[in-house]
Amino acid sequence: MIKVKKLYHSYTKDENYAVKDISFEVKRGEIFGFLGPSGAGKSTTQKILIGLLELQKGQVNINGHDIKTPKDELFNIIGVSFEAPNVYKKLSGLENLNFYKKMFSVKTQDSMELLRMVGLEEAAHKKAGGYSKGMLQRLVFARSMINNPKIWFLDEPTAGLDPNTTSDIKKIIKKKNDEGTTIFLTTHNMYIAEELCDRVAFINEGEIELIDSPRNLKLKYGKKLIKVEYKEERKLKKESFSMIKDTDKEKLNGLINTGKIETMHSQEATLEEIFINVTGRGLK
Known part of the structure; x- marks a missing residue:
């Protein structure tokens, strides 16, 4: 589903690499965790995979699409939940989702139903500028599901959320995965990764240290x-x-x-x- 080979990226266009010589594959239907501290290269890697950052060196293939020459078909099958909420503050939550769904040429989900799933139904007609940080996070999470993505990129999806909301978000992630969605989860939250992921990659200072299932890692190091x-x-x-x-x-x-x-x-x-x-x- 996702194939990455010898990926490098430098923000300064020199040999000061934020991501250095990383290779991995994500299997169809699995939850793959990218686990590491802030600044380790998690978000940089995800941004390259979804086309927000230029592919400088290496190979990235997403469901048969070369990310160097992406087509509209690719963006119709991926969903992205960003750690930093990026919504239109002057629009309501419902208007944000209705505006976003017009960007896709595939069947989309009902906006109100998505807001209901993440507990924002009562705030649907409230301007996003009046949302709390947690509400904005939930709105971005809901937006990432609107095109029924086959590949779902989640960047710290539970950051700043209360325990009850975190539990609801985890249930949604598990349900979508049970339905066949492939999930690429970047996080520094070990508990989320341990609970949700089939396999995890440890990334540190731009390099992958190891890749294995949480169970195998615990058996080996426990x-x-x-x-x-x-x-x-x-x-x-x-x-x-x-x-x-x-x-x-x-x-x-x-x-x-x-x-x-x-x-x-x-x-x-x-x-x-x-x-x-x-x-x-x-x-x-």
Whole structure:
């Protein structure tokens, strides 16, 4: 669906690269996460993929289209939700969507239904200039679905949203993916990536460090430990047991048989911990 080979980009047109020699493929129907801190090259890569930045060096193919010579057909099948809301402030939310849908030559979704999906139905006739940051974010997200995209580019889709709205946005993303939409998700939010993505790419200082599924990464970098909380003589105790050592396994089984255990968790690594392990820096 998306093929990128040896991609470079320099904003200064020299060897100071924001993106350097990156290659990856996104399979049809998967959610592919581009995970990295601010300034790592995530948004630069996405802007090249959607045609907002010139392809300077390398190859980019989107569903059979060479991004160097894009055709209208390509833009009819992609949707983009930008991190920075870019809407017409003097138009209402509904007017923004109705104006935008005229740009496509394919069947579009009902504007009011999209606003209803993201919780903006009551603000549909209010000028976007009076929207809060979170409302603007939801409006841009709704707009990105208007042409029923086959390939959906999402740049920090839950940034600045409250937990309830974030939950609703994640449900929409999962539903669209279940319907066959291929999703390219750029984020520094490890929890969103871990929950939604089939595979993730770690990008750091313009270079891809690794690509794999969250599960495989956690199995590779996680500790094979079980953390247990249990009561003994009316006191709460915490202990970690190796899943490899026979002595630890025997002791854990003994605790399980006594029925004293109150909580038990595997000590798998988070994507942020893995990112720090691989790159030596955090995701902020």
